[in-house]
Amino acid sequence: xxxxxxxxxxxxxxxxxxxxxxxxxxxxxxxxxxxxxxxxxxxxxxxxxxxxxxxxxxxxxxxxxxxxxxxxxxxxxxxxxxxxxxxxxxxxxxxxxxxxxxxxxxxxxxxxxxxx
Amino acid sequence: xxxxxxxxxxxxxxxxxxxxxxxxxxxxxxxxxxxxxxxxxxxxxxxxxxxxxxxxxxxxxxxxxxxxxxxxxxxxxxxxxxxxxxxxxxxxxxxxxxxxxxxxxxxxxx
Numbered sequence: 001x002x003x004x005x006x007x008x009x010x011x012x013x014x015x016x017x018x019x020x021x022x023x024x025x026x027x028x029x030x031x032x033x034x035x036x037x038x039x040x041x042x043x044x045x046x047x048x049x050x051x052x053x054x055x056x057x058x059x060x061x062x063x064x065x066x067x068x069x070x071x072x073x074x075x076x077x078x079x080x081x082x083x084x085x086x087x088x089x090x091x092x093x094x095x096x097x098x099x100x101x102x103x104x105x106x107x108x109x110x111x112x113x114x115x116x
Numbered sequence: 117x118x119x120x121x122x123x124x125x126x127x128x129x130x131x132x133x134x135x136x137x138x139x140x141x142x143x144x145x146x147x148x149x150x151x152x153x154x155x156x157x158x159x160x161x162x163x164x165x166x167x168x169x170x171x172x173x174x175x176x177x178x179x180x181x182x183x184x185x186x187x188x189x190x191x192x193x194x195x196x197x198x199x200x201x202x203x204x205x206x207x208x209x210x211x212x213x214x215x216x217x218x219x220x221x222x223x224x225x226x
Contacts, residue, residue, distance in 0.1 A: 043218040107159040
């Protein structure tokens, strides 16, 4: 099956710093990637939809200037958490789909961010 | 009201038991339905899609009732390895995104 790789798998940073998370589709071209956030014992919440070559579409309540998304190629999307604060500590997961795999998403392994 | 609601759980069952999870969704225009499994601190993985006629995959049976906007997952002959959180997932009717339920935790004990 399709493989999505996410890096780093975990990161600890100081408050006020920026953290970049990469999401790569390894064996297919992902025209669309999704970024989710999951707090402990809660469901995955969609943050934004990233389309290659265009601006990301953010969900209501998600600050686009704080969570910068870049989808510069068909195999790579990045999420940058700018000026991270402890409340940004969460599990961030990306997913990707190709045009013909309707509905099915392939998930990255997730990145656990801890902001001190 | 949440777009996708699931049984609160957790379900604690012995090995060999049959367990059923329920899920309701609010968007009547939704077209695609799935059950995902998520192990602790891991990413979700697709368990099975849910089709209108109902479908079975080994010990797992999924049912969809569009009129009631209700989805179910039945697990027969539970195994210890079935212990996980089961996520009900629905597409946001006509738009290319999936909405996840909060999940139902299953713990199978010897």
